[in-house]
Amino acid sequence: MKVFALVDCNNFYVSRERVFCPRLSQRPVVVLSNNDGCVVARSQEAKALGIPMGAPVFQCREVLDRERVEACSSNYTLYGDMSRRVMLTLGQFTPHVEVYSIDESFLGFRQAPSSDLTAFAQDIRGTVRQWTGLPVSIGIGRTKTLAKLANRIAKRTETAQGVFDLTDPHRDLLDGIEVKEVWGIGPRYTAFLKRHGIRTVHQLTQARDAWVQKHLTIVGLRIVRELRGVPCIPLEEIPPSKKAIARSRAFSRPVRALPEIREAVATYIASAARALRKQGSVAGCLHVSVETSRFKTPRYGDAATLRLPFPTASTSDLIHFAHQGLRLIFKEGYPYHRAGVFLTDLSPQDSLQTDLFTLEYYDDRKKRLMELVDGLNARWGRGRVRFAAEGLKQEWGMRQSRRSPRFTTRWEELPVVRAS
DNA sequence: TCTGGGGTCCTAGGACCC
């Protein structure tokens, strides 16, 4: 029997902060979004206080202060590195791993790895805990959708000890789970299904295929079939190349001056272009956008789309065109809140179609320059070599007043242990 | 004062082609 497991780090961002800061355990902790604006992760204790996911900090300031909740700025460098360690650990148990997100992986087994799947999963759980310090929950099922569902059950069932095996789903069990718990069934579909008398997972498995496909599209049909135990969504061990790469961020304060926005756009381009080169692609189309705050007037926002005269992955080319686009949409006098760039029409760099008139742009020197820059930054740390257009001070940049040190990726931020 | 960021897939409808 083919089996899938979904391994998910509990409250990943918070748990990770706790690994290096034991003071935070047993206490309510939240992790904040960029610019420390919203709550993006909560510990169990913080959830119990009723702090909602995504809540703006200024709106829950009172409860944060009253309950002395610890608030950390997000520290993606560290989360990314810890995530990598967890995924490497999981690789010890099966070669078939799909890294689904920063805190989740699907594991695939051609046949059940043990007669006691729960004990096997407990072993994985213990190993991850021991090697990385992070708690995980594991759901097991015959399809990815069922493994996902099993994981939800594992998380909320006290007695499950973080593991739930759903390889043999009983009708009564599925009848006790609401459809909104299912991977791929969001708020709209939940409301729609409810209007048609479908409230539980079991009821959903009984719906007619044609009806499901008509109203929930082919995607919904796949979900229903997976809930019935028919695998429709394969394990993706090799992550597919991105079809689009976006970078956008709110400024730390309103920005009115074009030169500052030009810096921000250049910075986002540099980051997007790095990702582009990393997957060996070039971009054929570029979008750049600016926007004032959605919560204030006057409001203004616009985006420019530029079809590039030639596909490229060169940061300097892309900055040049992005600045061109910015000129089309920037209006003097608005307090801008956010800027963004979006690279699309991506294609593999090695299958470039050239034509007589664009040959001049395929300058090998540009390519070698980017390889050199990427190499230096890989060796000496990201941002060591930058484009002047990105600016030096970046005063519009992120606010992270409570960021923990990057314990695992910076020599100068290693944790210090004192023995007495 | 203060409100996140980055993706995917599907469908419908229009433009255009032969």
Place this chain on the structure above:
DNA sequence: TCTGGGGTCCTAGGACCC
């Protein structure tokens, strides 16, 4: 007065995920 059939590509909008 009459006005085909089949296909592709693109875009906008909607749904979902973490």
